[in-house]
Amino acid sequence: MDDRTLNNLVRMAAEIEEIERAAQAGSSSSPRLRLAGTSAERPRTTKRLPLAVRLSPFAAAAACVAAAVMIGRGPSGGTPSGGGATPVADHSSGRGATGQDASRENKLLARNGAGEGPGIGSARPVTMTAEQFRAFMRQFEAPRELSSGVLAIYQDAAGVVRCVSWHPQAFGATPIEKLEPGELVKATYGQQCSIVGPHRLIAVAVSGPKENLPSSAERAQELAQCIVGDAMIKCDADPPTLSVASASCVPHGLHVMMETLAMGRP
Amino acid sequence: MTTPPATGGDLAELGRRCAGSRGGDRAAFEQLHTRLTPGIRGFFTRRSAGGRASELADELTQRVMIALFEAMAEGRYDPERSAVSTFTYAIASNIWLRHLREARARGGVVSDNDLDRAEEDARSLGLMGGPSDHAASAELLEAVRRCLRERGGPGNLTEDEHTIVLAAAAGASDRALAERLGLAASTINAKKQSGWEKLRRALSRMGFRGEVPERGEGERE
Numbered sequence: 482m483d484d485r486t487l488n489n490l491v492r493m494a495a496e497i498e499e500i501e502r503a504a505q506a507g508s509s510s511s512p513r514l515r516l517a518g519t520s521a522e523r524p525r526t527t528k529r530l531p532l533a534v535r536l537s538p539f540a541a542a543a544a545c546v547a548a549a550v551m552i553g554r555g556p557s558g559g560t561p562s563g564g565g566a567t568p569v570a571d572h573s574s575g576r577g578a579t580g581q582d583a584s585r586e587n588k589l590l591a592r593n594g595a596g597e598g599p600g601i602g603s604a605r606p607v608t609m610t611a612e613q614f615r616a617f618m619r620q621f622e623a624p625r626e627l628s629s630g631v632l633a634i635y636q637d638a639a640g641v642v643r644c645v646s647w648h649p650q651a652f653g654a655t656p657i658e659k660l661e662p663g664e665l666v667k668a669t670y671g672q673q674c675s676i677v678g679p680h681r682l683i684a685v686a687v688s689g690p691k692e693n694l695p696s697s698a699e700r701a702q703e704l705a706q707c708i709v710g711d712a713m714i715k716c717d718a719d720p721p722t723l724s725v726a727s728a729s730c731v732p733h734g735l736h737v738m739m740e741t742l743a744m745g746r747p
Numbered sequence: 748m749t750t751p752p753a754t755g756g757d758l759a760e761l762g763r764r765c766a767g768s769r770g771g772d773r774a775a776f777e778q779l780h781t782r783l784t785p786g787i788r789g790f791f792t793r794r795s796a797g798g799r800a801s802e803l804a805d806e807l808t809q810r811v812m813i814a815l816f817e818a819m820a821e822g823r824y825d826p827e828r829s830a831v832s833t834f835t836y837a838i839a840s841n842i843w844l845r846h847l848r849e850a851r852a853r854g855g856v857v858s859d860n861d862l863d864r865a866e867e868d869a870r871s872l873g874l875m876g877g878p879s880d881h882a883a884s885a886e887l888l889e890a891v892r893r894c895l896r897e898r899g900g901p902g903n904l905t906e907d908e909h910t911i912v913l914a915a916a917a918g919a920s921d922r923a924l925a926e927r928l929g930l931a932a933s934t935i936n937a938k939k940q941s942g943w944e945k946l947r948r949a950l951s952r953m954g955f956r957g958e959v960p961e962r963g964e965g966e967r968e
Binding site for chain 1: 895946
């Protein structure tokens with residue numbers, strides 16, 4: 482059995498421990514894990530944004546009036562249904578120790594903070610709970626190279642996709658969430674594609690781990706077909722629908738921002 | 748004779764009741780469903796994102812629980828071979844891989860990275876062959892859990908080897924661990940290799956060799 486397989490199995494074993502911890506957290510008979518000599522854990526609270534804030538991006542998009550030039554901005558992707566946050570799924574979140582006995586890890590880890598002399602296995606008191614150890618583990622997760630790009634999809638008046646172009650790193654280091662309204666379409670329109678007659682530009686900005694971004698023209702085309710195809714199936718291609726389609730088509734771990742620009746429509 | 752897996756009391760008892768009744772003990776299965784759903788949902792949430800992440804996690808979790816119920820009804824789950832959480836994890840891994848393959852076949856955008864990782868996990872578990880492998884894969888995973896969990900147990904890892912092997916599995920590089928722990932990177936690597944070798948030998952003694960869980964000639968513990 483090679484090292485990689487063993488490493489995978491250990492990781493999976495740690496995930497199973499997470500599942501069991503979640504299962505035991507739901508059991509009233511299981512004692513809560515806490516440091517010896519401390520008070521009980523604070524209960525976790527989950528904040529939820531007010532309903533108005535969660536719905537506001539869609540409300541704003543719906544308020545856009547069709548005009549000679551129409552600019553619509555969709556909500557950020559990666560939004561779980563009913564939620565307002567924009568999480569980026571982390572492949573490795575939740576991974577951690579098979580920390581049934583936290584003292585095993587703590588004896589090695591606590592030594593580093595105390596400045597005491599080396600001595601692996603020195604008997605120090607427990608100073609870290611299993612949760613804290615998992616948080617400690619997470620800081621070692623290999624950072625992934627981040628990147629961004631803009632997918633420009635041009636549809637004619639019949640909704641047929643006439644041109645697709647992919648613009649990697651179109652905004653350099655600027656996070657796509659910081660783009661001003663209209664900036665996305667302004668930077669993208671007319672680049673590489675030139676369409677005659679009434680048409681619409683759908684500009685989809687994505688950012689996240691580089692390996693999840695389109696890496697070729699073919700991948701960009703596939704993504705475009707997914708976004709437009711999904712929206713067409715819904716028989717509705719307004720900005721909120723396109724935005725949801727965008728978010729559901731991109732691979733996990735990516736932020737999505739979408740704007741549309743209609744040219745020549747009444 | 749295999750040593751039954753040691754898990755949280757309630758969960759193990761629920762698993763035994765469900766297995767023993769071949770799914771007939773509905774109350775037990777409902778409790779099992781309630782207890783396992785959050786963790787399984789977390790499994791899928793960590794692997795997916797986008798606007799449909801929550802919906803997808805719910806859908807796949809339900810598929811897992813249905814598959815678990817079917818496995819119990821058909822007598823394919825043996826609580827003596829693996830904990831119910833481990834068995835359910837094997838099912839979830841297989842369902843995740845199938846989901847990615849189906850999504851790609853439908854023309855959905857599935858990153859090569861995601862699919863490669865899911866296939867690698869399935870290879871590590873010997874799940875490439877299909878659902879009938881769940882029990883064997885779960886048994887392999889349970890053996891790994893025993894090696895990591897039991898002090899002085901079959902793995903017999905030292906505390907350092909245990910910590911470093913787990914940190915490496917979580918993605919820590921030797922260099923990062925060395926900086927954090929104040930050790931030389933070579934020391935970290937040596938302990939990691941030592942930990943892996945102990946795991947490898949312990950699993951081999953228990954009859955697990957290679958990527959596919961197959962039985963060797965040696966004795967089973």
